[in-house]
Amino acid sequence: MKELSEITTPALAYLGDSVLEVCVRTYLVSELGLSTSAHLNRHALKFVCAAAQSQAMDLLEPILTEEEAAVFKRGRNMGHGNVPKNASVKDYRRATGMEVLFGYLSLTGQDERLHTLFRIGYGLDAVTEPASLESNPQ
Numbered sequence: 331m332k333e334l335s336e337i338t339t340p341a342l343a344y345l346g347d348s349v350l351e352v353c354v355r356t357y358l359v360s361e362l363g364l365s366t367s368a369h370l371n372r373h374a375l376k377f378v379c380a381a382a383q384s385q386a387m388d389l390l391e392p393i394l395t396e397e398e399a400a401v402f403k404r405g406r407n408m409g410h411g412n413v414p415k416n417a418s419v420k421d422y423r424r425a426t427g428m429e430v431l432f433g434y435l436s437l438t439g440q441d442e443r444l445h446t447l448f449r450i451g452y453g454l455d456a457v458t459e460p461a462s463l464e465s466n467p468q
Contacts, residue, residue: 334434334437334438337437339404339405339408339430340408341433342401342404342405342429342430342433342434342437343405343408343426343429343430343433344429344433345432345433345436345437346405346428346429346430346431346432346433346434346436347378347429347433349432349433349435349436349444350377350378350383350428350429350432350448351374351378353432353444353445353448354374354377354378355370355374357377357448357454358370358373358374361454377452379416379417379425380416380417380418380421380422380424380425381417381418381421382452383421383424383425383428383429384420384421384424384425384428386428386451386452387402387424387425387427387428387451389450389451389453390428390447390450390451393447393450394431398431398434398435401430401431401434402427402428402430402431403427404427404430405426405427405428405429405430405431406423406424406426406427406430407423407427408423408426408430428451431447432444432447432448435447
């Protein structure tokens with residue numbers, strides 16, 4: 331495997347995007363018991379949109395280690411040529427930082443920490459499901 335310092339920030343974001351997607355899908359299927367693609371896709375969007383990821387980082391930033399915070403900032407500060415029209419620049423940058431962090435945690439084998447941060451960021455240990463999902467029944 332390449333040294334972590336040799337892996338580009340966009341590559342970490344690319345990996346982190348899929349790692350986060352697997353966390354979300356695992357949660358929706360194994361914990362919420364969603365089973366139709368329509369419900370799964372609708373609920374997954376509430377986790378993976380830039381605004382939701384940025385909100386998750388509001389909860390995570392205070393508990394990140396120094397190393398994790400540096401990785402997050404590396405992603406957040408990456409140049410962004412194209413920001414989706416449904417996201418603010420701030421949210422998009424913070425979402426990219428989260429994806430880079432999750433990619434980094436995955437590559438360094440810190441799966442337990444990754445899953446802990448996922449659950450904390452989305453408030454999954456405090457309630458059955460995130461507040462953004464409670465008002466939208468299956």
